[in-house]
Amino acid sequence: MIPALIFADGACSGNPGPGGWGSIVCFPDGSIEEMGGRNPSTTNNRMEMVAVLRALENVRETRGPVEILTDSLYVLHGITQWVFAWKNREWKTAEGKDVQNADLWKALLSEVGHRKRHGDPSIHWSYVKGHAGIPGNERVDEIAVAFSQSKNVPNGLYHGPLLRYFVALHDLPEERGIPEFDPEKWRKGKKNEKPLCYLSLVNGAPEVHSDWKSCEARVKGRPGAKFKKAMNPEEAETIWKEWGVSQPPKLPNP
Numbered sequence: 001m002i003p004a005l006i007f008a009d010g011a012c013s014g015n016p017g018p019g020g021w022g023s024i025v026c027f028p029d030g031s032i033e034e035m036g037g038r039n040p041s042t043t044n045n046r047m048e049m050v051a052v053l054r055a056l057e058n059v060r061e062t063r064g065p066v067e068i069l070t071d072s073l074y075v076l077h078g079i080t081q082w083v084f085a086w087k088n089r090e091w092k093t094a095e096g097k098d099v100q101n102a103d104l105w106k107a108l109l110s111e112v113g114h115r116k117r118h119g120d121p122s123i124h125w126s127y128v129k130g131h132a133g134i135p136g137n138e139r140v141d142e143i144a145v146a147f148s149q150s151k152n153v154p155n156g157l158y159h160g161p162l163l164r165y166f167v168a169l170h171d172l173p174e175e176r177g178i179p180e181f182d183p184e185k186w187r188k189g190k191k192n193e194k195p196l197c198y199l200s201l202v203n204g205a206p207e208v209h210s211d212w213k214s215c216e217a218r219v220k221g222r223p224g225a226k227f228k229k230a231m232n233p234e235e236a237e238t239i240w241k242e243w244g245v246s247q248p249p250k251l252p253n254p
Contacts, residue, residue: 001028001064001065002028002064003028003064003065003066003067003124004025004026004027004028004059004062004064004065004066004067005024005025005026005067005069005136005169005170006023006024006025006026006052006055006056006059006066006067006068006069007023007024007069007070007136007137007139007140007169008021008022008023008024008048008051008052008055008068008069008070008072008075008140009021009022009023009048009051009070009071009072009130009137009140009141009143009144010022010044010045010046010047010048010049010050010051010072010144010241011044011047011141011144011145011147011148011241011242011244012042012043012044012047012148012241012242012244013148013149013242013243013244014226014242014243015043015044015242016041016042016043017041017042017148017242018038018039018040018041018042018148018149018150019038019039019041019042019043019044019046019047019147019148020036020037020038020039020047020143020144020145020146020147020148020149021036021037021047021048021050021051021054021143021144021147022034022035022036022051022139022140022141022142022143022144022146022147022153023035023036023051023052023054023055023058023140023143024055024136024139024140024167024169025055025058025059026162026169027059027062028062028064030161030162030163031159031160031161031162032158032159032160032161032162032165032169033058033158033159034139034143034153034157034158034159035054035055035058035157036143036144036146036147036153036157037050037054037147038147038148038150044238044241044242045072045074045075045100045101046101046104047144047148048070048072048074048075049072049075049101049104049105049108050104051070051140051144052068052070052075052079052108053104053107053108053111055068056068056108056111056112056123057111060111060114060115063118063120064120064121065120065121065124066115066120066121066123066124067123067124067126068123068124068125068126069126069127069128069136069137069172069176070125070126070127070128070137071127071128071129071130071137071237073127073178073179073181073234076125076127076178077178077181078105079105079108079109079112079125080125080178081181083105083108083109086099086102086105087109091105091106125178126176126177126178127176127177127178127179128172128173128176129173130237130241131237131240131246131247131248132173134171134172134173135167135168135169135171136167136169136171136172139167141241141246142154142246143157145244145246148244149244195229195230195231196230196231196232196233196235196236196251196252197209197210197229197230197236197251197252198210198211198212198214198215198227198228198229198230199215199227199228199229199230199236199239199240200215200218200219200225200226200227201225201226201227201243201245202218202219202222202224202225202226203222203224206240206243206245206248206249207249208236208248208249208250208251208252210252212229215227226243230251233251236248236251
């Protein structure tokens with residue numbers, strides 16, 4: 001059977017701040033539906049989750065396999081690993097704290113369960129790297145960023161046949177496996193690693209700095225300027241997305 005193909009992405013200008021989400025559903029019959037929306041005060045993680053959730057709701061009555069492609073490791077690790085332990089602990093973390101975004105995790109589990117109850121194959125969760133030229137991922141990022149900034153979506157939201165679609169959805173990398181989550185490495189990185197770089201955004205222009213001194217010199221006294229340190233390329237990518245930067249400058253080598 002031909003699977004329904006879903007791309008999903010979220011963006012946030014500030015965290016929290018105005019956010020947007022974008023999804024593309026390619027149905028087995030070859031029809032395309034682009035979707036998107038805005039929340040005036042939200043987080044990047046919530047927008048990533050909403051993008052997946054709204055797409056799954058849209059294929060609820062479409063039987064057969066589904067592949068979901070996203071660059072959000074938060075969504076992928078959450079729905080394939082963490083969520084089951086959270087549910088068993090009545091939506092508490094291992095430290096006994098409330099799970100963040102529990103309402104959306106419950107809703108996602110409900111959609112996954114709906115497909116299982118109808119005998120559909122398990123959803124195939126796939127990772128695609130953001131800002132790597134993958135057409136479907138670039139398009140949903142474009143939609144999400146536009147909604148987060150209250151701008152018109154470039155080319156509008158498309159509804160129509162795949163043959164007339166302006167995005168090469170099936171131009172996909174062969175390797176789409178989910179990178180392994182290493183909690184020990186993550187904890188050590190938070191404590192001991194030096195920042196890869198510092199990021200700044202002034203009047204909508206992004207810049208990468210090798211040290212805090214140069215970053216501070218750029219943002220100091222500039223109204224509305226944003227700045228943040230990035231420990232690794234993945235964190236830098238998340239920050240750019242939170243700020244709505246669709247074409248970030250090149251990072252230094254890790």
